[in-house]
Amino acid sequence: MLFRIGNLIKTRIFLDHCNFISLNCKKCYADVVTNKAGPLDGIRVLDLSRIIAGPFCTMILGDLGAEIIKIERPQIGDESRNWGPPFIKGTKESYYFLAVNRNKKSVCVDLKSPKGQKVIHDLAAKCDVLVENYVPGKLNEFNLDYDTIKHVAPKLIYCSITGYGSEGPYSKRPGYDVIAASVGGLMHITGPRGGEPCKVGVPMTDMATGLYAHGAIIAALFQRGRTGLGQKIDCDLLSTQVSCLINVAANNLNVGLEAERWGTSHSSIVPYESFPTSDGCYITIGAGSNQQFKELCEKLDLPHLVVDERFCNNEMRVKNRKILIETLRNRFKEKSLEEWCALLQDSSFPNGPINSISKVMADPHIKHINLIKEMEHPSGEKIRLVGPPVKFSDCRNEISLPPPCLGQHTSEVLKELLDYSDVEIQSLQNCGAIS
Template identity: 35%
Template sequence: MFDQKRINDLPVHQAAPRSAAPALQGLLVADFTHFVAGPLATMTLADFGADVIKIEAPGRGDDFRHYPTVDPEIPAQGGAFLWSNRNKKSLTLDMKSEAGLAIAKDLIAQADVLVENFSSGVMERFGLDYGTCAQLNPRLIYCSVSAYGREGPYADRLGFDPIAQAESGFISMNGYADRQGVRTGAAVMDVATAMTAANAILLALIARQRDGKGQHIEVALLDTAVLMTGFGAMQHLTTGYEPQRNGNTSPDTCPSGVFMSQDKPFYINCGNDKIYQRLFEQVLDRADLANDPVLSQRANRLKNREYLFEVMNEAFSKQPWSHWAPRLRSANVPHGQVKTLGEALASDEVRSRDLVTRIPHPVKGWVPNIGTPIRMSRTPAVMPTAAPALGADTKTILHDVLRYDDSRVTELRAAGAFGSMPAGADEAVAETVTP
């Protein structure tokens, strides 16, 4: 059950002023995605004005609709689904029926972009592979998101975020040296893959402006995960070095890590010698260590990490975080309190960016919203709308986008395009939210 009191305490989302139409206004996107990486990519397009039509199977729809937290009043719009499907429309189609497939092809023929992240071979079985869709629409940008790519010996393998973290070497780099590596709690590979896919789509649209031609784009979780290992990959390729697990410390800078004040943990990152000197001279009042001819050199500090940490922990433990935070800020030392997720979302820093707000919902009244990180002065993100109920926009899409008349809609329903309908169901198809 959603905590409606908590939600109602959030500020109402305010529309950003704009001096031009949304950046992607007029762009039509056929969204065949589910779970995380695909939907987040298409949501980025929708945030900036694209008309994103999410095609879902009748009855259950995207399985991500049912991930916790789920509210019984809106059982197919759990918190996870609301997070990744803002500003979209939902069209329910039975893709196993000829009538449903015909509607999908009509939509693809008009679309600028198609995004899919099914298992390899699924779109081919539907007859919606890139080659077929390109014949329907030569200007189509067709983006495939997969685990290991659509070609090659591993194209048939299923893969999810933690598998990509494992197989890329990412897990081996994270955690503590005395135990197995750990995955991140957040689905970072899915999120990064979504960002990569959105970038790739925009690049393809720019290329199409030049020559009028569409193209096939591939974005794979594994490829993105290898990139996410950071410069450690190039360190290995140039020297054979295997990055080690260092917990919260850094193998490259010192002192960097988590420290404890009287009441709160916090992170300090001394990325260079000058930051180290400011930390010890202006924050800790240890000018002797700040200007020590040995410790003022980064490489030497790495060798003396235990000693420096001992000095810092002893000093920091004598005062609360409210004492240290302003001193660290005044000295321009990179720092941050180690917060729970709840503390972070309610923090002054997050609130100052208007990142967490509430937006209207037709059933709940209000639902939370986490804003896009992209800020544009002339063409900001559109005013957000909550993720749609399953099939909520079917009627509108059929009539306003595909220009079907009522007789055509009735014919398609009889042919099973929208799945099985209960006896006495409304003729208007749009009410197929729960067929």
């Protein structure tokens, strides 16, 4: 009886998996059993996005095993291809583009052309997911909006990534990371104490939106496994940014606390910031409990701070922040960064150096976990990229394809996926619908 129940459970899991991936079920099941597949192997994504948020989302899906067909404008491509220097040697392919476009096939289609639109419809019917990041309403002009596409591909998950969503007074505005970070408050709380607002060094709002989108797509695929139907997903930069305010938003909504810029320090925990060392470098430390604070003072040979009533708990340390931080800063300036790192490396409280990017890439831990991957670009040049940060025990999450050259896979995809003949492809090229 137990054996039969076990077989029924395994059968149900297998059927659910087949329904989820919808393509190449037997092969995918065999690959999963032998640990050869990514968790999204068999899922095909039609990627109409460009710049960062959308491509970051589809890159993650590609790392997880999905097949990504990236649609680009003929002759021009994704705008970020030109965002250099630096460029790959002998090309006009920017490293900016390479950073978020691995594991993709590039297909050039003119979305303004009726024949190009027909190509997209044909591709949508063969795909599980479509991702786009046009201003709301723009794809209506090309017959590529959700209401049109869902009739062509009713099982398709259609994910729109926009600046402000599909409704509301800002909905027609184009979306940019730094603007969403401005309107959404991130820049208001980022920067030195008493100084000007600062943007984060990388487009965190774009990337957070891409992460939200990739999670939502996977959830919608599971939902499709139950209903057999696709649906539309709306992700936008502003909503993402506001959701990422977490405790800052909660403090304001519930007690009216207006946030400030704190530099590297923390509004609610002291000490929790970066300190300059004698060699002009910086070390960051945090002491969120009384025990950690006690240990920090012992490591710094400042035992008198532990028994000082002004610093007896975190509330008092926040209240007397200025004098405590001044004392700690003076102490940290007495040794070099290397000396402090050696002294504090076995501490229970969090601490670490502020590394340059070169030091990050050469860090022994980063090397040990093999996070940096090297591959050959289609141009023949060797390139290195930061690989997927998540590991699975029983499936793959890895780089399988280097970032593509513009239009590199156009003929291949149209032939192999859509069964277009050489004559049809040549005709589409002649009229400019593809390139």
